[in-house]
Amino acid sequence: MRTRTLALVLLPLLAACASAPSDPQADWEAGAGRKPEPDTLFSMARIYVAQGRDDQAEAALREVLNQAPDFVRAYEELAHLYVRRDLVDGAVAALEVGLKHHADDPVLLNDLGVCKLLQKDPVSAEQAFIRAAALEPDNARPRANLALALALQGRDDEALALWRQVIPPSEATQNLELVKQAR
């Protein structure tokens, strides 16, 4: 009996979540001339990316940021798009603008670190990964990336110790050997 009463209380609340009934024709006409919302544009951009239509994806993402400069995922997506097109400087610029709006975003910081590695600047990468790892201490990714940045600077003992926090020791040693060969 009590359960039924509770359900009766919850149902109106659930109903309140649904949009109010309206005239579909009036809605259509009202929406026809309206610009797409940033969320919609962002979804469109991701579809364009999936279809390989990079120019349209970039335009959509830029429009998202024109409308909503705080839309952090658009900076991330734009940077990914630029990296795929080998425009690392553009990716860094996008991420740095994003970080002006969200200085403590660990994903943007981690991505910035990766871009700095691509620019062969492991010292700047190290600083970005340190901040990302501190902001998201439970995430292994920025720590593993930090290990790579340290290994590329020849700080092997620190790199090995960090890798050993996130991957088995044998793989950590293997990673270090690979970096030693590459540098």
Next chain:
Amino acid sequence: MKYPTLNLAVLAVLLAGCAVDPMKAPRSGAGDLLLGASMQRAIVVQSSLYPYHFVPDSAELNELGVNDLNVLAMHLRDHAGSLLISRGGASKELHEARVRAVLAALEESGVAKTQVAVHDGLPGGDGLPSGKVVDILKKPLILTGAGVSQTGTSATSTTGDGSATDATP
């Protein structure tokens, strides 16, 4: 209602779903509880601080250094153990300053000064210069030897092997 609890649970989930903004859902960077526990365990197992934990050319811990030291302090408040502070490429003076900074931070985090003893230790292998080992002792240190029975609150000694100072309650 045959399964009233189940029905209520479904309703509650639907209701919660209304409030969630899909664009604010956790992104790829989000960790979870298990990963967090595993990372903290890794930090405790290593019990080491490296130059990357400090601001370059400074004795000040950076954000990651503060974070990792907090994890270690939480463990060391209740458990005996030792903490290596690796010197890396730092000068002797800078390394000493870093050790002092770590000791101060440990004390601030609730690891009593009377439980901390510092000694040189762990001569490194290839590319690993020696560091300082901070021993965290459960009880004040008691040193015993031939004809000597002495109780102290802390001790500074130099050992070559870096093994933890024996603490006898």
